[in-house]
Amino acid sequence: MASYMLRRFLGSLVVMWAVATLVFFMLRLVPGDPIAAMLADAGGAEEIEAMRRSLGLDRSLLVQYGIWFGNMLQGDLGNSIYGSRVPVTEALAEALPRTLSLSLLAFVIAIVIAVPAGILSATRRNSATDTTVSLLAFLGLSMPDFWLAILLIIVFAANLQWLPAIGYVPLSEGFWPWFSHLILPAIAVGTAFSAIIARMIRSSLLEVLKSDYMRTARSKGLTPRMLMFGHALPNAMIPVITVIGIAFALLISGAVVVENVFAIKGLGRVLIEGILNRDYPIVQGAVLVVSAIFVFSNLLVDLLYGVIDPRIRLN
Structure with missing residues (x-):
C-alpha cells in the first residue's frame, strides 16, 4: 500500500510538472506581446523594451523556464505582470x-x-x-x-x-x-x-x-x-x-x-x-x-x- 501510494505520488508530481511546462511554453508561443498590450499608447518602443527587460521577458525561453522552475521549487511563483503586479501566491x-x-x-x-x-x-x-x-x-x-x-x-x-x-x-x-x-x-x-x-x-x-x-x-x-x-x-x-x-x-x-x-x-x-x-x-x-x-x-x-x-x- 505504502509503496503504491509513493509511486502514485511521484507519478503525480511528474504529471504536474509536465502540465505546467506545457503551459509555460504554449503561452509564450501564442502570437502577441503582453507588454505592448499593457502599455498600449502610454509608452513608446523604449518604454516597452525597458519593461520587458525588467520582467525578464527579453531572455531566451529556456533561461526564463529555468528561472521560473528554480523559483517554483522554492515556493515562489513570481508576480503578476498585469495591473498591480501582486504576487501570484497572494492572488x-x-x-x-x-x-x-x-x-x-x-x-x-x-x-x-x-x-x-x-x-x-x-x-x-x-x-x-x-x-x-x-x-x-x-x-x-x-x-x-x-x-x-x-x-x-x-x-x-x-x-x-x-x-x-x-x-x-x-x-x-x-x-x-x-x-x-x-x-x-x-x-x-x-x-x-x-x-x-x-x-x-x-x-x-x-x-x-x-x-x-x-x-x-x-x-x-x-x-x-x-x-x-x-x-x-x-x-x-x-x-x-x-x-x-x-x-x-x-x-x-x-x-x-x-x-x-x-x-x-x-x-x-x-x-x-x-x-x-x-x-x-x-x-x-x-x-x-x-x-x-x-x-x-x-x-x-x-x-x-x-x-x-x-x-x-x-x-
Whole structure:
C-alpha cells in the first residue's frame, strides 16, 4: 500500500510538472506581446523594451523556464505582470478559498440529494418514484448552470429577498453570512452534479441487486436494510466513487461561469482573466493549483477503494 501510494505520488508530481511546462511554453508561443498590450499608447518602443527587460521577458525561453522552475521549487511563483503586479501566491490565496468553499458546499448538497435519490430509484425500479427521480435528474442535467443561477437570483434574491444576489463573505466573518452568499451558487453548480451521481448510483445498484450473491444473501433471511447497506451499496459505490472524484475536481476548476454570475472572484475567474491578459505567472500558478487538485482527488479515490471494498489490495 505504502509503496503504491509513493509511486502514485511521484507519478503525480511528474504529471504536474509536465502540465505546467506545457503551459509555460504554449503561452509564450501564442502570437502577441503582453507588454505592448499593457502599455498600449502610454509608452513608446523604449518604454516597452525597458519593461520587458525588467520582467525578464527579453531572455531566451529556456533561461526564463529555468528561472521560473528554480523559483517554483522554492515556493515562489513570481508576480503578476498585469495591473498591480501582486504576487501570484497572494492572488491564488485570495481566490482559492472562495472556489473551495463554493465547490465543497455544492458537493455536500449534491451528495445529500443524489445518494437517497439513487437508492430510492434503484430499489423501486419502474415505479412512480423511479420515474420522478429520473425526470428530475434529466432536468438537472439539461439546465445550464448559468441559467439556473440567474433563475435563483430572480426568485430568492430579487423577488423574495431572502438571500444576497452577489458577493462573497469569508467564513471568519460568521457562518450565516458565508452560507447565505454561497447557497445559491452552490445549488446552481451542484444540481447537474447531483443528477449525474444519482443516475450513476441507480445504474450501479441495479447491477448489484440482480447479482447471484445478493440472491444468496436474501435467501439467508437478511433484512432489506442489511442487504442494502451491508452488501449492495458498498459494492455499488466503487464506480460511483470514481465518478465523484473526477467530478469534484471538475467542479472546482469549472465553476467559473457561476462565479461570474454571482461576482465571486474565485480560481476559475482568476485563471480566465490571466489567459485574456496574457499574464504568464498567474496562468502558470493557477494551472499548478488545478493540477494539484486533480492529482489529490485521484489519490483520494484510490485510497477509498480499499476502505469501501477490502478485497481490493493496492500493491
